[in-house]
Amino acid sequence: MITIRDVAKQAGVSVATVSRVLNSHRSSSEKARLAVQSAVEKLGYYPNANAKALAMQHNDTIGVVVTDVADPFFAILVKAVDKVAEQHHKTILIGIGYHNEEKERKAIDTLLCKRCSCLVVHAKALSDIELQQYLTRVPGMVIINRVVPKFENRCVSLDNIKGTFYATETLIHLGHQHIGYIGSNHQITDAKERMDGYLTALKHYNIHLNQYVIANSSPDFEGGEKAMIDLLSYNSNLTAVVAYNDSMAAGAISVLNENNINVPTQFSIIGFDDMPIARYLIPKLTTIRYPIDLMATYAANLALSLVDDGVSPPNHMHFNPTLVKRFSTKSLV
Known part of the structure; x- marks a missing residue:
């Protein structure tokens, strides 16, 4: 079993540094964080028993990371994911990122520690490199409203x-x-x-x-x-x-x-x-x-299909913006 000491040795840092990085401590340097994340990915280490269980089995929870639940846009996103979860007899857990790198990272890590095998993640502050690392480690993770290079097939976005x-x-x-x-x-x-x-x-x-x-x-x-x-x-x-x-x-x-x-x-x-x-x-x-409701529904079904052989992957969908004409425009000609 891989331990935190193995990660420290692989990364060339102390056990204390590994602990700080895994807990998103402010004192962690960017160099140390990248070294630890690389070691974690290479060794397949999970920081606690719950996350270790995540690697071994699925559970009945879908994790959702949004920017702000008070925003109607994200309320619609969460509602759509919850509807899919209910159809598959699952519940959802929500993390909030607030367009903040540290909070987005903490939200994802917290959901993983709670054994969410499926994740629908709206993250704007984290780098492509860090999201790529998460996507590599977490097979059931899907990104919404963003395209991460090399993982385009697990991203749902709009033009x-x-x-x-x-x-x-x-x-x-x-x-x-x-x-x-x-x-x-x-x-x-x-x-x-x-x-x-x-x-x-x-x-x-x-x-x-x-x-x-x-x-x-x-x-x-x-x-x-x-x-x-x-x-x-x-x-x-x-x-x-x-x-x-x-x-x-x-x-x-x-x-x-x-x-x-x-x-x-x-x-x-x-x-x-x-x-x-x-x-x-x-x-x-x-x-x-x-169409965030349609996109979130697609993302949730995709996340489930990635970890559960019993769930059929959704048909390929390309989402496009459309004009909704009402009464705030008028012709000048």
Whole structure:
């Protein structure tokens, strides 16, 4: 049986250092952490009895790592996984990462220690290398909303670039030439990809980009308010905006109303995600649908099929963003 001393010897560090790394202690250096993780992977070591049992048998629990359960997006994700778990007579355990590297790592490790043989993981802060190490060690782990190189067949994601390209293109086809963008200030791939889709559409249709038509803020209602105020402060000719998500779009609409700018008569706006709030705004929000419920269902079934021969793998699915037309946009032509 592999012990912590074997790991320490393989990594060339002390037992205490191995313990600190395995427990995600802040004092662990990056060099030590990588050495220990490499040794753990090579030796097939599991840090406690529960995790050792994970390597030997399955149990009746599916682990789910999300960013924030208070966010409707992740609530839908969790609900979809729970529905699949119920169908297979299993329960779920939830870990929360908060877009924080240490918390994402701790969430995954905690679920593994609780013998979750299947994991559906939404992680944005951990590196590709570390996620690759987890995926190698945990056969039933599936990544959602991200593509990890070498493990593409165990990743479920959406084309964010295509989504904001569609949104921007829709406004251009409606006759808008002065289109702003409200983006997220979170340092994650979604933020970059969604802005890239907007920029790609402007370039494709030969529309000049003014440096003051992009405003980034926190990806919530308050952030949307702040970003919209910034855009109005710098621009007098904007007629439309693409928002990073529906919450930011809602904040932007609030500011437009406060400034007596009518949506959609005087101003058009498109959100992203198609969360429940989009259907209850005034006017109802045109948005890009992110089918997180379908994606989470697929991810959960895939995770189960990877560790249970009795569960058939889901059919190959490619998820695409789609435009949901409501009443927050209007043609200028």
